[in-house]
Amino acid sequence: MALFSKLKSALKKTKDLLRTDVRDLFKSGEILDEAKLEEFHRGLITTDMGVEASEEVVESLREEFGGRTVDPDAVWENVKNTLKEILKGDGSTNWDPENPLSPLNMATEGPTVILVSGVNGVGKTTSIAKLANYLTKSGKKVVLAAGDTFRAAAVDQLTKWSQRIGCEIVRKDPGTDPASVAFAGCDHAVQIGADVVLVDTAGRLQTQQNLMQELEKIRRVINKRIEGAPHESLLVLDATTGQNGISQASKFSDAAGCTGIVLAKLDGTAKGGVVVAIRKKMGIPVKYVGVGEQLDDLQLFSPDDFVEALLEES
Amino acid sequence: MFESITQNLTDALGNFTRGKLSEGNIRDGMAQVRKALLEADVNYDVAKSFCDNVTKQAVGDQVLKSLKPGEQIVGIVYNELVNLMGPVDHSIAIRRGEMAIIMMCGLQGAGKTTTCGKLATMLKEQGATPMLVAADLQRPAAIEQLRVIGEQVGVPVYWEEAGSSTPVKVCQNAQKAAKKEGCNVLILDTAGRLHIDDSLMKELVQIDNKLMPHQALLVCDAMTGQDAVNSAKAFNEALELDGVILTKLDGDTRGGAALSVKAVTGVPIKYIGVGEQLDKLEPFHPERMAQRILGQGDVATLLETAQRVLDAEEMEDQQQKMLEGKFTLDDFLKAMSQIQRMGSMKSLMKLIPGMGQMAQAMEAMDGMDPDKDVKRVKAMISSMTVEERRHPDRIDRSRRNRIAIGSGTDPAEVNDLLKQFKGMSGMMQQMAGMNMGDRMKAVRELQSEAMNPNSRGVSQGKQRSKRGDLTKDALREKKKKERQRQKKARKRKK
Secondary structure (H helix, E strand, C coil), rough: CCHHHHHHHHHHHHHHHHHHHHHCCCCCCCCCHHHHHHHHHHHHHHCCCHHHHHHHHHHHHHHHHCCCCCCHHHHHHHHHCCCCHHHHHHCCCCCCCCCCCCCCCCCCCCCCEEECCCCCCHHHHHHHHHHHHHHHHCCCEEEEEECCCCCCCHHHHHHHHHHHHHHHHEECCCCHHHHHHHHHHHHHHHHCCCCCEEEECCCCCCHHHHHHHHHHHHHHHHHHHCCCCCEEEEEEEECCEHHHHHHHHHHHHHCCCEEEEEEECCCCCCCCHHHHHHHHHHCEEEEEEECCCCCEEEEEHHHHHHHHHHHHHC | CCCHHHHHHHHHHHHCCCCCCCHHHHHHHHHHHHHHHHCCCCCCCHHHHEEEHHHHHHHHHHHCHHHHHHHHHHHHHHHHHHHCCCCCCCCCCCCCCCCEEEEEECCCCHHHHHHHHHHHHHHHHHHCCCCEHHHHHHCCCCHHHHHHHHHCCCEEEEEECCCHHHHHHHHHHHHHHHHCCCEEEEEEEEECCCCCCCHHHHHHHHHHHHHCCEEEEEECCCCCCCCHHHHHHHHHHHCCCCCEEEEEECCCCHHHHHHHHHHHHCCCCEEEECCCCCCCCEEHHHHHHHHHHCCCCCCHHHHHHHHHHHHHHHHHHHHHHHHHHCCHHHHHHHHHHHHHHHHHHHHHHHHHHCHHHHHHHHHHHHCHHHHHHHHHHHHHHHHCCCCHHHCCCCCCCCHHHHHHHCCCCCHHHHHHHHHHHHHHHHHHHHHHHHHHHHHHHHHHHHHEEEHHHCCCCCCCHHHHHHHCCCCHHHHHHHHHHHHHHHHHHHHCCC
């Protein structure tokens, strides 16, 4: 699939990094000893998946194959399956490659509200632009609510995107209460009969309690205007983020009730493995991945491809 | 910052200070230390060699036979941490009559533009005349962002229309403009780029070649995981970095990147960003950071902040008033605003040795937010008349109710504040009469009691039920101290 070839090429570096380590490791006929497991553990740690998840993978290898001669295929199957299982979770999220909107929980009636949040500089505004582009191309009528009234020129940034995409944007003066922008956005969407409202928020560190409360308020206010909203609350996560991603996911979930993750900046050498740890600990699924700076560089997440691209042998 | 790494390390090292040490349990302990480091995003190889180093030194006879082997090991860990992160050089050389050019680079979203503003603020404070250059023509509205920041800081910004120029041209023109305006530092805000994006990296090298910056600084997000080392390496290979600025250290990141980047690339960390406001840039001190990581507090930074922000005259004035017992609620309000200028109560507590864990414990208990309490107290005092502030004794029930309504609080809270203030001013008089040694002792006693969960003083649940959301830290501790003192006084009388 064209979509995935792009993802794969983005992850190629990752794969190369991991593969060189690992291919040397698991040679058929050799004995899988502690030194090899240790080296493999190192490889997993470099993906940022965290000590716990990588130990789980290593432990299952140790149990199954430890001290025996290596059958590379079987070892690979085992690793991939463990990771895929973690990423797929309880199976409630659907990633249908034919329908790029499948993981999104759409409203049965009226506009669907998607709240987007995350820490500073992860790529929220860019991800929103990509998502808006995605939705517009799928024939949806999109309204953007420029809720980042804090950072200098953030509203301008989103406005420029909206012009490029050709969708509507609701904006207010810098310093306005972001909840009121969100409300106005929902209001406007209802009036013009839009399908989707994307609510941008200012970047905030998850430890800033007052700002996290502000996020909670935005969510409440949205719910006041449109019942059942926000239908989706997406956390944008920087693929370079390390174990702090777990703290981000848990605290943003408390405030914004995250229903999914957009893993941005996967086009670098970072592996974004922390989503494995997050899925394991909190069950929040990845829904989309960002693989570049262009508008169409947003892709549907696929657990199989993610793991394959991460560990694929050839 | 660094809480979790601190927590885990403290646990691991705590085992060393208890019980008998042998080579075996040192190795077990170091395995724990390694896990803590990995969970903190320290690079795998760095963590491994760190632990190997410490183990090698720790299992030596000299350590095990020494009087306090556990403390020796903690000492070794401290030294290794400092070695790992240091040494640093904070200077940005500005020669007279010459323009210093500082080039900022980094991945997207690391915080380059904001850091440019912070750096400009700092340099301006030091007497330089900086100019910001908007060389980020990539991200929509990046130029606007820098212009807004320049306005906030009061520093000129050089910019050109994104469509009609190239970053190299912008920088060159900016250099000329800066000369004309008489600026002596040029700060280039380059676009965020991936270290594997060849064309953009080439562009950066081009700027580097054309302008020959005196300093090439990498801006690095402290929350970065294992990849931090990769990108730092790539940028260093392209530009020969002079330093790293670590941003977003005010979150709960474990900051392993800080430990790895220096170790792997040899590029020192120069500054750290600790907040969104434009004055939240601090020089990086490996010793202080190591102390913070080991949970030993960072009094040096606290004192520095205090000196920078507090009004010395006013402080002296207040101390005099305390001595004379004339400290009023008004003075209390002033003192509180001064302290608040230094940062949030929570961030201050973390700098005081031993208090970091307390700040954490308070955070863990929902609703215990010292900063919120300070706000409430300020609201209450602001709702009092001048007379009431001077003579809190005159506040009767009806006045109390009025104050509560005016400040949006509960009459009981107002009552508590008054009670605490009364206790506090008495205690202050006593403290003011003590010499420095006695004061330190009193503070230490207070601390050990505070950290002891069985002590009567801080059984927090009980406290809360008694008086709800009120100033927890300052007031409560002082009140407790006063109680102790009274007790002692009573004993003495007997």
